[in-house]
Amino acid sequence: MKKNQLVVQFKLNGRMVSSEVSPTMTMLDLLREKFFLTATKEGCGKGECGACTILLNGLPVNSCLQLAAALSPEDEVTSLEGLVFDPLLKKIQNSFVQEGAVQCGFCTPGMLVSSYAVLKSKKNPSDQDIKEGLAGNICRCTGYMKIMSAVKKAATEE
Amino acid sequence: MNHEIQYFRPNTLKEAASFFSDNPFAYPIAGGTDILVKWKNGGLPQLSHFVDVRKIVPSMIVKENGKVIIGAGCAMNVLALDPFIAGNFPALSSAAWSVGSFQIRNMATIGGNVANASPAGDTIPALLALDANVILGNSAGTRKIPILEFFSGPGKTVLKRGDLIEGFEVKNCQTKGAFLKLGTRASNAISKVSLALSIFESKLGSSEFRIALGAVASTVIRCKKAETILGESSAPFSNEVLNEAMVAVQEISKPIDDIRSAKVYRKKMAGVLLKRALIALRLVSSSVD
Numbered sequence: 091m092k093k094n095q096l097v098v099q100f101k102l103n104g105r106m107v108s109s110e111v112s113p114t115m116t117m118l119d120l121l122r123e124k125f126f127l128t129a130t131k132e133g134c135g136k137g138e139c140g141a142c143t144i145l146l147n148g149l150p151v152n153s154c155l156q157l158a159a160a161l162s163p164e165d166e167v168t169s170l171e172g173l174v175f176d177p178l179l180k181k182i183q184n185s186f187v188q189e190g191a192v193q194c195g196f197c198t199p200g201m202l203v204s205s206y207a208v209l210k211s212k213k214n215p216s217d218q219d220i221k222e223g224l225a226g227n228i229c230r231c232t233g234y235m236k237i238m239s240a241v242k243k244a245a246t247e248e
Numbered sequence: 249m250n251h252e253i254q255y256f257r258p259n260t261l262k263e264a265a266s267f268f269s270d271n272p273f274a275y276p277i278a279g280g281t282d283i284l285v286k287w288k289n290g291g292l293p294q295l296s297h298f299v300d301v302r303k304i305v306p307s308m309i310v311k312e313n314g315k316v317i318i319g320a321g322c323a324m325n326v327l328a329l330d331p332f333i334a335g336n337f338p339a340l341s342s343a344a345w346s347v348g349s350f351q352i353r354n355m356a357t358i359g360g361n362v363a364n365a366s367p368a369g370d371t372i373p374a375l376l377a378l379d380a381n382v383i384l385g386n387s388a389g390t391r392k393i394p395i396l397e398f399f400s401g402p403g404k405t406v407l408k409r410g411d412l413i414e415g416f417e418v419k420n421c422q423t424k425g426a427f428l429k430l431g432t433r434a435s436n437a438i439s440k441v442s443l444a445l446s447i448f449e450s451k452l453g454s455s456e457f458r459i460a461l462g463a464v465a466s467t468v469i470r471c472k473k474a475e476t477i478l479g480e481s482s483a484p485f486s487n488e489v490l491n492e493a494m495v496a497v498q499e500i501s502k503p504i505d506d507i508r509s510a511k512v513y514r515k516k517m518a519g520v521l522l523k524r525a526l527i528a529l530r531l532v533s534s535s536v537d
Contacts, residue, residue, distance in 0.1 A: 094252050113255035113298065116284075136285045137352055138436050149325075149354040155284045156355065157277070159255040160300050204350070225435035226349025 100161040103127075103172030109158075117153040117161070118142045121169055129170035129199040133228070140227030143200040144169050150207040152226070170199045179206055182244045191240035193231030200227050205241045215245055257300040264304060265387040265410040267297075276301045276412065278321055279355040281348065282364045305359060306415055309333065316420045317383070320359025320413040324371075325350070327358055337418065339425030339444045343374035346427065349435045359413045362398070365405045366438075368463040372399075373444035374427050376460035376470055381417040386410045392417060399467035423448055426525040429462070430517055432508070439463050440509035443497075443521035447529070455479060463508075464501035464518050471500045474522065483531040490532050494519035 099108040102125065109124050118135075121127045121144070130153055133141035137152040144153045145168040161167070173179040182205050185191075192198050201224065208215055208223035215223070220241050229237060256274070258264040268274055274297035277283050286292055306319030309330055316336075318327065327333055328345035347353055347361070347370050361371045362382065372395075381392040387410060395416070398405055407413070425446035431437030442462035447455050457475040462468045474496040481489040503514035526532045 094254065096255060114253050114287075135288060137281055137348070140349065140351060143351055146354070150351045151354050152281075152351045155280050155352075157255065157280060157284070157298065157300070159298075160257070160277075160280075160302065207350075223350055226351040 096159050098158055098161045099163045101163070101166040103168055106163070111158040113157075113159050115158045117144065117146075117156040117158050117167065120158040121153065121167075127169045127171050131196055131199060133196065133200075138226075138228065139197070139200075140204060140224075141197050141200045143203040143227065145203060145207065148210075150204050150226075170203055173203070173206060176206075178209060178244075181247060182206060182209065182241070185240040185243040185247065186237070189236050189240035189243060191232060191236040193229075197227060197229045197231075201229065201237060205237075205244070208241065209245055213245070215241075217242075251296070253295055254297045255300065256297050258304060261304050261385050261412060261414075262387050264299060264301060264412060265385075267299060268410045269387075271296055272409065273297070274299050276363070278302045278305065278357045278360045279323065281352050281356040282360055282366075301412060302357075305412060307357070311420055314420050315417050318358060318416045318418070320362075320383075320415045321357050322359075324348070324353035324356045324358065324361075327371075328353065336420075336422045337374075337378055337425065337446070338423070339377050339427045339446045340371065340374040343370045343427040343442075343444060346370050346429055352436070358416065362395075362416075363405065363407070363413055365399050365401075365403050365467070367402050367465060367467055368439045368442065369468065370427070370429065370439060370442060370462070372468040373442055373460035373462045374425075374446075375416055375418075376468055377425065377444040377446040377458040378418045378423065379458065383414045383417055384411050385414040386412070390414060396470060401466050419448075421448065424529055426528050428521045428525055428528075430509075430521070438508060441501075441503070441514045441517050441521065443518065443525060445522070445525040445529070455483075459497065459522065461497065461501060461518055464503040464514055469500060471497050473500065478526075478531075485526065485532045490523060490526065494522055497522050 095110045131141040133139035135154045137155045142153040273294040277298045305321040307321030308319050310317045324344045324347045334341040361369045380395045423446045427444045429439040429442035444460045446458045457478045459471045474493040477493045498519040501515045501518040505511045
């Protein structure tokens with residue numbers, strides 16, 4: 091083991107994993123560089139854009155501001171890849187496609203994770219709930235209207 | 249960064265305190281939403297260790313002996329969505345809800361917001377307006393200081409090496425209140441000016457006002473003059489009383505011009521935020537505009 095490295099153990103997308111990490115490695119870099127889970131994107135790296143959104147113990151967080159070293163075996167990390175077989179995510183993905191809520195696609199993984207978190211906590215979210223849930227995700231292409239209607243559509247469809 | 253930064257997770261407050269005393273450039277980290285950004289921007293050139301205090305500082309909201317104690321590790325979303333806090337300390341609840349974004353609020357802690365000591369820190373005016381005490385712990389024990397005496401300048405506090413913020417203590421009572429801020433956007437924008445208002449009502453029917461302002465001075469400030477003006481009048485306030493209180497708030501505001509906003513705008517808007525807070529609480533007629 092290289093000097094100054096730490097070993098962390100945590101639950102990643104449903105299974106227990108362990109990895110060597112440097113003390114300042116972020117969760118974002120750990121996912122992309124050690125686990126090759128590249129759905130999670132780095133946009134600003136400062137917690138403003140939300141492209142790096144993951145679920146930590148079920149709650150959306152900015153993985154660019156989460157030190158990997160802080161994880162422990164009780165922690166459950168879910169990246170977008172961990173949701174691919176979830177019917178709720180499938181529904182959200184379909185409505186994003188149908189509503190044209192994807193243009194360049196860079197923000198989309200983060201948008202999907204945040205939308206998933208909104209719909210997981212509220213079955214019938216109000217417009218305000220959706221806006222508050224997605225306020226930490228910046229999209230430079232769509233102008234948000236199509237994303238809003240995609241999330242609403244996913245909420246109302248059976 | 250030419251030197252390697254280390255990560256350390258102490259198991260007890262005592263261990264943390266002695267570590268901080270031995271390592272002058274070790275910094276505490278909890279949610280990380282301020283300190284990691286500062287570090288990534290090159291703002292902590294001498295940083296030697298991130299000391300993870302998340303597991304040793306309390307994060308619960310507890311009621312005991314007529315006080316409510318909010319653990320420093322309490323995440324903004326937990327605080328904002330707590331029904332007891334929302335019902336009794338609405339200014340604090342809405343200040344916590346106004347921070348950053350949903351993701352940031354799941355990470356950021358109230359202790360970190362206060363320790364960062366930004367004049368624009370959103371929960372700080374709310375805590376000032378609730379007469380909160382800061383509970384500090386170090387290897388010698390714990391002590392309390394009024395939050396009004398906690399800040400000594402932008403980013404500066406009376407914290408000494410080895411001190412950690414354990415929580416905040418407020419009187420367990422029902423208050424009315426509001427928190428308002430102006431930023432470039434509703435989310436993820438540092439406040440240009442903010443205002444927290446809390447009203448403590450006594451059994452005899454009199455009301456005590458607390459008004460605190462963010463981003464208009466080198467620290468968050470209270471406006472005792474406006475508090476007295478409102479406290480000595482009866483609601484709904486007349487235009488004269490409202491104007492007097494607004495002028496008091498504007499006079500005590502000594503903001504600066506910076507990348508976020510201008511001095512004149514901040515000063516004027518400090519008064520406007522007071523008016524909006526009073527309108528929201530139906531203490532003046534909304535036709536005063």
